[in-house]
Amino acid sequence: MFPHPTPAFVVDEAALDRNLAILAEVKRRTGCRILLALKAFSMFSVFPRMRRVLDGCCASSVHEARLGRETFGGEVHAFAAAFSEADMREIAALADHVTLNSFAQLRLFQHIAAESGRTVACGLRINPEHSEGTAEIYDPCAPRSRLGVRRAAFAGETLHGVTGLHAHTLCEQDAAPFARTLAAIEQRFGDLLPRLAWINFGGGHHITRPGYDLDLLCATLAAFRARHPNIETVYLEPGEACALNAGTLAATVLDVVENGLPIAILDASCACHMPDVMEMPYRPRVFRDAAWSGQAEPGPAADRGCDPGVKAHTVRLAGATCLAGDIIGDWSFDTPLRPGDRVIFEDMAHYTMVKTNTFNGIRLPAILLRGPDGALRTVRAFGYQDFKSRLS
Ligand SMILES: Cc1ncc(COP(=O)(O)O)c(C=O)c1O
Structure with a gap:
């Protein structure tokens, strides 16, 4: 019986644990680090439980970064389509990684990260221009997308001060679309990869969905790591998969x-x-x-x-x-x-409480x-x- 007043969101810790066990297996098999995307699920009362497995969280704003720093523990990463200077100063005091969405934002703000007195890694979000057929509002590679730097926009620019790249292109997808996306990233940006210390393959990986091809995900990531031994850390930042069916x-x-x-x-x-x-x-x-x-x-x-x-x-x-x-x-x-x-x-549980x-x-x-x-x-x-x- 359910004696409580409604409406009510009810999060089931046993279901969360089931998801966390799958994510722990991905970490174990690939050596990747996995972050919770706070935009999907920000129920901080269960963060201590999630932190047993996840390495940190990723934020889309100053407020999410602060919530992550105050309540999650571990690494805090931040990305937004654009930051104001005031945002960037706050982010530099909170985050371990900040990913910028254009060379203009990078040049404007990377000194703020460098002068923060903390170690704040700067990254750049790329647009691999490879769509996996999702609805256009959920496709960062759709024509005229504002999300991520296309390869053509690298002409005349340098990666000075950038230690990693970030690519988020998927939405509720299986491992095969990820494998094809990774091939597109390596084809377009492969010459830059030897210079990186980290790469972040974003969210949209539906890892905890029944039937998801975990073996293909792990094999794809492990092969990528073997091809690029200089890239010390590979991140995934799923949101939905952390709280799916929970x-x-x-x-x-x-x-x-x-x-x-x-x-x-x-x-x-x-x-x-x-x-x-x-x-x-x-x-x-x-x-x-x-x-x-x-x-x-x-x-x-x-x-x-x-x-x-x-x-x-x-x-x-x-x-x-x-x-x-x-x-x-x-x-x-x-x-x-x-x-x-x-x-x-x-x-x-996901994309509800936060919305x-x-x-x-x-x-x-x-x-x-x-x-x-x-x-x-x-x-x-x-x-x-x-x-x-x-x-x-
Ligand atoms: C940059 C970035 N990272 C991670 C995510 C999380 O995606 P998902 O909840 O589909 O795994 C999103 C979702 O929009 C995103 O934009």
């Missing part, structure tokens, strides 16, 4: 209205609590289970949501905001939904943790002050 969003049906089909209005909102469902877009897995007690996956007795018409009762699940499009999707279940029923959305908003003053989901022993603990509950404090 948490849920629990919601309660508030009302069921009828207009062509039953529409269940929930206390969880697509627009406020799972915006990637609209942005990406994608269709989450959902289930109902009176016996559910916070596990990341449905139990054997769960009524799993199927495509419309597959089970007896098709229903639309939607949020309570004013937005007509605040619709999570249509599913069918064994029994009709009634006010007070619980529905559980799967795989809601929530309080549009319409909608309540932010509480954050709960389910320990390996099954005990549930409320880590954080939100209220009116959290809404008010972002406004003035």
Whole structure:
């Protein structure tokens, strides 16, 4: 039974541990260092657990870098499409690596890193101009992308002061797209690799997904390391793979209205609590289970949501905001939904908590943790002050 108020994110430590064990194996087999991409998952109460395996974290801003420095431990890396000078001064006081997105930013700011009194490695993000067929909004190699320096832009420039390169090009991809991307990097930038001390192959590696080709990833990385023995450190910085299938969003049906089909209005909102469902877009897995007690996956007795018409009762699940499009999707279940029923959305740990908003003053989901022993603990509950404090 789940006795807690909803909406609530419930992160399952046993599921996190399963992901961490896979990442530990990649580290062991390849000698790579693995960082958590904070943009995907910033639940700092579980960072001590993640730090047992991961070498540090990567940040996209001063605030993430500070969170990483304060709460994660290990290495802090930072990259943004552009930094202001003030950002760069703060980053230089927090990060171990900073990767710039253009030669102009590099020339403007590398002295700040050098004069920080700390050891701050400077890197440059490259664009290998090799797309692996993802949606354009998730493809840093799409035409006219602002992310990364194309090889042509290296003409007349030097890598003075740069100790490493960074390439993030993938999104939810298997090892074969990575292997092809690596070939493109070596083809375009191969002459620069003998001068590097490190290289970072970004995120988008769906390493912990069932069926992911771990052997190919490890073989590809190990072969790369053997070809480039001068590159001391190879980094990966997955976000999604760290928290994949490790948490849920629990919601309660508030009302069921009828207009062509039953529409269940929930206390969880697509627009406020799972915006990637609209942005990406994608269709989450959902289930109902009176016996559910916070596990990341449905139990054997769960009524799993199927495509419309597959089970007896098709229903639309939607949020309570004013937005007509605040619709999570249509599913069918064994029994009709009634006010007070619980529905559980799967795989809601990553790119959710970090993206929530309080549009319409909608309540932010509480954050709960389910320990390996099954005990549930409320880590954080939100209220009116959290809404008010972002406004003035
Ligand atoms: C530079 C960089 N590193 C790492 C990541 C993490 O990617 P993912 O969560 O898909 O593994 C991203 C995602 O956008 C990114 O832009």
